[in-house]
Amino acid sequence: MEITVVEGDITTQDVDAIVNAANNRMRGGGGVDGAIHRAGGPAILRDCVARFPDGLATGDAGWTTAGELPARWVIHVVGPIHGRGSRDQLTSCYVRALAVADELGAASVAFPLVSAGVYGWPKDDAIAAALEVFRSAQTAVREARMVAFGEPTYNAIRASLG
Template identity: 50%
Template structure:
């Protein structure tokens, strides 16, 4: 499923983020950039130890929630890994929507700054961080759509969703975002 925003494509696929042949993939990292489970663990396993060595050296203080940093991709089939920290869901009362949108925006800005024409995202914060999938999808897709509208880059933004439940939630949200985009 996909939609056009300006001259950019916003696309959804179900699959494995670590297999994407794309300029940059986004890691749903923790604030210490220490590796972990879920998407983060899969990226570090597939990419090898050089990613962790680089982030340890370049970002010894880690990364704050809502921000993003970039590294090389180790053994992954992409050029870069953008590490972003999404918020832990606490009922929506601790600026979670704002922080999640910031994580997407800052990741896209790093991709543009490093001349990436394509970037792939997971569903940031929607796993162990507990952000409700439907809200995560709506906030993520709207944030990306607004960025593409303003910057007309990257040319391709792909959400790679691990299972059918996540894909369904993002598909529903993309239908709603596409209606908004048509009015722009």
């Protein structure tokens, strides 16, 4: 699997699936979650309600339509809140997202840096967790695209990629 990094807006990525850093309720929210719901339109929320009436557990993943987004699917993951959740839950988000992508037949998947925003996970460790999973994954996904929000995050991911 090729690991790439771009700086930009995850909602504009032309890939098979984008990953949403959602909350347990799966009803939209702030940050990446809010941006994806706003850009994709009401079809995403309708699908979340229908497919996940009780939400998702931390560390788990599930998919919905991508509504009006360029991607075909949104893979929703629920990252842990730093200080309350575990690193295993964080890596599980990436493992489960790749498993869901394989079930869907998605070859290209764009990922945000899960839990590194309002959930407060230290950025360097969030990057390391994602790269550990990507580098060891047994998956049919051909491209894992990390979408950095801002130049400092982009530079940190680039440096970690080597």
